[in-house]
Amino acid sequence: MGEDGIEAERLDELLLGIVERHGGDPGRLLQILREAQDALTYLPAAALTVIARALGLPRARVEGVAGFYSFLHLAPVGRYRVLFSDNITDRMLGSGELLDRLCNRLWIERGKVSEDGLVSVDTTSCTGMCDQGPALLVNGRALTRLSAERIDRIGDLIRAQVPLADWPGEYFRVDDNIRRRDVLLSSQWLAGEALRAAIARGAEAMLEEMKRSNLRGRGGAGFTTHIKWESARRATGRGERPTRYVVCNADEGEPGTFKDRVLLTSYADLLFDGMSVAGFTIGASRGLVYLRAEYAYLLPSLLENLERRRQSGLLGEALCGQSGVAFDIEIHLGAGAYVCGEETALLESLEGKRGVPRIRPPFPVSEGYLGQPTVVNNVETLCKAALIAIEGGAWFAGLGTKQSTGTKLLSVSGDVESPGIYEYPFGVSLAQVLRDCGAGNAQAVQVSGPSGSCLATHEFSRRFAFEDVPTAGACMVFGAHRDMFEVARNFAHFFAHESCGFCTPCRVGTSLVAGCMDKIANGHGSQYEINEIFQIHRLLHVASHCGLGQAACNPLFDTLHRFRPAYERRLRSLDFAPAFDLDQALAAARQMTGRDDAAAHFNERPLAGEA
Amino acid sequence: MGTVAASRKVRLATTSLAGCFGCHMSFLDIDERLFDLIERVDFDRSPLTDIKHCGACDIGLIEGGVCNAENIHVLREFRRNCKVLIAIGACAINGGLPAQRNHLDLGQCLQEVYLTGPGIVHGQVPNDPELPLPLDKVHPIHEVVRVDYFIPGCPPSGDAIWKFLTDLLAGRTPRLGHPLLHFD
Numbered sequence: 130m131g132e133d134g135i136e137a138e139r140l141d142e143l144l145l146g147i148v149e150r151h152g153g154d155p156g157r158l159l160q161i162l163r164e165a166q167d168a169l170t171y172l173p174a175a176a177l178t179v180i181a182r183a184l185g186l187p188r189a190r191v192e193g194v195a196g197f198y199s200f201l202h203l204a205p206v207g208r209y210r211v212l213f214s215d216n217i218t219d220r221m222l223g224s225g226e227l228l229d230r231l232c233n234r235l236w237i238e239r240g241k242v243s244e245d246g247l248v249s250v251d252t253t254s255c256t257g258m259c260d261q262g263p264a265l266l267v268n269g270r271a272l273t274r275l276s277a278e279r280i281d282r283i284g285d286l287i288r289a290q291v292p293l294a295d296w297p298g299e300y301f302r303v304d305d306n307i308r309r310r311d312v313l314l315s316s317q318w319l320a321g322e323a324l325r326a327a328i329a330r331g332a333e334a335m336l337e338e339m340k341r342s343n344l345r346g347r348g349g350a351g352f353t354t355h356i357k358w359e360s361a362r363r364a365t366g367r368g369e370r371p372t373r374y375v376v377c378n379a380d381e382g383e384p385g386t387f388k389d390r391v392l393l394t395s396y397a398d399l400l401f402d403g404m405s406v407a408g409f410t411i412g413a414s415r416g417l418v419y420l421r422a423e424y425a426y427l428l429p430s431l432l433e434n435l436e437r438r439r440q441s442g443l444l445g446e447a448l449c450g451q452s453g454v455a456f457d458i459e460i461h462l463g464a465g466a467y468v469c470g471e472e473t474a475l476l477e478s479l480e481g482k483r484g485v486p487r488i489r490p491p492f493p494v495s496e497g498y499l500g501q502p503t504v505v506n507n508v509e510t511l512c513k514a515a516l517i518a519i520e521g522g523a524w525f526a527g528l529g530t531k532q533s534t535g536t537k538l539l540s541v542s543g544d545v546e547s548p549g550i551y552e553y554p555f556g557v558s559l560a561q562v563l564r565d566c567g568a569g570n571a572q573a574v575q576v577s578g579p580s581g582s583c584l585a586t587h588e589f590s591r592r593f594a595f596e597d598v599p600t601a602g603a604c605m606v607f608g609a610h611r612d613m614f615e616v617a618r619n620f621a622h623f624f625a626h627e628s629c630g631f632c633t634p635c636r637v638g639t640s641l642v643a644g645c646m647d648k649i650a651n652g653h654g655s656q657y658e659i660n661e662i663f664q665i666h667r668l669l670h671v672a673s674h675c676g677l678g679q680a681a682c683n684p685l686f687d688t689l690h691r692f693r694p695a696y697e698r699r700l701r702s703l704d705f706a707p708a709f710d711l712d713q714a715l716a717a718a719r720q721m722t723g724r725d726d727a728a729a730h731f732n733e734r735p736l737a738g739e740a
Numbered sequence: 741m742g743t744v745a746a747s748r749k750v751r752l753a754t755t756s757l758a759g760c761f762g763c764h765m766s767f768l769d770i771d772e773r774l775f776d777l778i779e780r781v782d783f784d785r786s787p788l789t790d791i792k793h794c795g796a797c798d799i800g801l802i803e804g805g806v807c808n809a810e811n812i813h814v815l816r817e818f819r820r821n822c823k824v825l826i827a828i829g830a831c832a833i834n835g836g837l838p839a840q841r842n843h844l845d846l847g848q849c850l851q852e853v854y855l856t857g858p859g860i861v862h863g864q865v866p867n868d869p870e871l872p873l874p875l876d877k878v879h880p881i882h883e884v885v886r887v888d889y890f891i892p893g894c895p896p897s898g899d900a901i902w903k904f905l906t907d908l909l910a911g912r913t914p915r916l917g918h919p920l921l922h923f924d
Contacts, residue, residue, distance in 0.1 A: 657886050704886065705885065705886035707883060707884045707885075708879070708883035708884075709877075709879065709883060711812060711884070714875040714876050715809060715873045715875060715876075716876070717845075717846040717847045717876045718846060718850070718873040718876070720847065721846070721847050721851070721865045722850075722865050722866065722867035723865075724867050724869065726869045728809065728869050728872070728873075729809070729873050731809070
């Protein structure tokens with residue numbers, strides 16, 4: 130469709146149909162663009178114009194949104210768009226070689242569409258399959274456990290233009306890999322149990338139980354959940370139709386994290402119960418799930434689940450037969466932007482805008498989605514809230530530690546025998562986790578993803594809890610044979626790619642840091658670059674608009690403190706070295722002029738302090 | 741000892757590499773403040789003195805990016821001799837206007853200009869050893885030597901340059917506030 134274009138009339142008809150299905154609501158712009166792209170393979174300029182006109186939006190606004198998200202394309206892409214997950218855990222499993230293998234097999238260059246428009250191959254940020262990588266996405270569908278044979282077969286399937294639906298089902302298999310169950314993962318409550326328990330308690334009493342439980346957010350920041358709920362409940366809505374919202378953050382983008390995927394796959398009832406309990410408690414009638422695009426394959430089963438709940442009275446106008454208690458849930462898909470995991474960027478994205486974080490305050494609990502009081506909670510947090518509704522706050526507070534009650538799901542990947550999901554009560558030591566997952570000779574663990582912290586062997590006795598090592602759940606384990614410099618470099622490029630571009634410190638700083646790391650990797654590095662990294666770290670920490678920029682240098686800061694020799698052995702000079710090969714930079718001119726005299730070369734050894 | 745050190749005149753060198761001398765013109769825009777400056781500063785190599793090689797200096801001001809072999813030699817001479825090296829203006833900091841050639845292939849460029857362009861008969865690419873060879877790309881100066889400070893602007897205003905130098909001479913970490921960094 131892409132190349133010969135599509136006639137204006139048909140384009141109009143197609144797009145106006147999509148816009149109409151979304152009620153002509155400009156707030157649904159992102160969802161409209163996603164669907165338009167599904168139909169057209171990419172978003173041609175003419176399509177953006179039609180959509181802008183139909184929604185009554187400035188065209189620049191529509192293009193601004195379309196240009197923001199990695200998975201929306203303004204130029205033609207291959208009919209098969211292959212994206213290798215580029216997390217460090219995928220690389221450790223050989224994703225780089227597999228990518229080259231596929232490119233060679235298809236006779237294409239990485240990042241470019243083949244001349245016949247059939248296929249393109251590139252990388253994308255972590256797809257959340259670290260326990261069964263290397264992984265890739267083909268036209269948005271996740272493929273796991275890649276091997277050389279599988280890659281060859283995929284090359285054949287693409288060349289033969291076999292529709293994705295006819296590819297071997299085994300390729301798309303995603304396992305839960307649950308390795309240790311505690312109270313959440315061993316629970317077997319029927320759908321609606323938690324909601325009925327909450328309604329029986331009443332909203333005030335439910336809030337009291339939440340307070341007693343001392344549940345803290347599982348997305349990483351660890352904010353106390355009942356304070357969010359109570360603030361939203363007490364806040365008054367705005368405008369003519371004041372209302373409240375419950376938003377589930379299922380934009381699990383932190384590299385190395387995949388626990389929410391498992392909860393969405395096998396514990397969706399508990400999640401929807403948790404959202405309904407939150408809705409009932411704060412007096413919201415609508416819930417929204419923001420599902421990351423990489424997990425779009427879960428959408429059909431989630432929608433089916435919601436429909437089932439509507440039919441059995443667990444969603445809709447009169448929840449569990451209680452008139453006046455209304456709640457329904459809708460699912461929005463993201464489009465490949467890590468920053469949308471930040472709650473206010475997520476709200477912007479839900480409203481159909483670029484995912485740029487808002488200035489806080491006001492916090493979402495007073496002015497969130499569409500300006501109304503909104504509770505934004507992580508998937509795991511809402512599942513825990515459902516358990517609290519059933520078992521009570523005191524029971525929950527009895528688990529874990531004083532300030533970190535309950536259990537925590539850990540996503541374990543990397544150099545371990547049994548990667549997967551481990552549920553422990555808070556307070557478990559890292560050493561215990563490493564023993565259980567079979568991490569033989571780990572030298573480091575990246576906790577809570579690139580924006581978290583890197584711990585070395587002397588710190589393995591530390592414990593997961595907000596009192597000691599806070600975590601959103603990711604544990605990427607690195608064996609003694611891994612190069613921690615390359616780990617940090619992968620993370621530096623991740624942040625440079627995912628910076629939303631709104632604030633200069635982060636947009637420029639993350640690129641400068643990635644440049645420093647490349648310069649060191651290419652053998653042109655010096656002490657100067659290391660000083661530079663520390664300086665940019667300080668600057669990003671104080672000057673960035675949101676947590677992405679503030680955390681962007683954490684992995685470099687941590688590895689520079691714990692694995693400095695991994696950097697130093699690459700340095701060319703302890704003072705300064707040029708960023709490029711000076712002599713090589715004259716090669717083209719030498720060839721054109723035929724000169725080879727002394728002045729046509731830079732051969733001398735650099736002196737201290739200069740090139 | 742302290743007062744002696746404080747009263748000693750500071751030695752300052754300036755040069756333009758791949759630049760347009762616009763930053764030097766802007767430097768002259770400090771106008772009558774030049775008289776104040778000359779009380780506290782001796783000029784070493786600079787277009788103002790016509791000294792050809794830089795000696796031991798306190799401060800070196802570099803305008804322009806690095807586009808050829810000679811630029812690198814001059815830049816290294818400055819780095820060797822100056823305690824503090826300052827990149828001044830967009831070209832020194834980012835490559836600026838000359839770096840717009842970076843998306844062209846140098847070989848093809850020379851070929852078209854000297855060999856195959858319209859009206860050229862018996863053309864030849866100049867190859868006299870006196871001529872510095874062009875680099876395949878234009879680079880900001882911090883990619884070739886360590887740089888201590890940066891004065892942004894195209895060009896930075898005379899006021900910005902004055903503020904920067906007086907801060908430096910007085911022992912304050914130079915800091916251009918918002919008005920001096922505000923370009924539109």
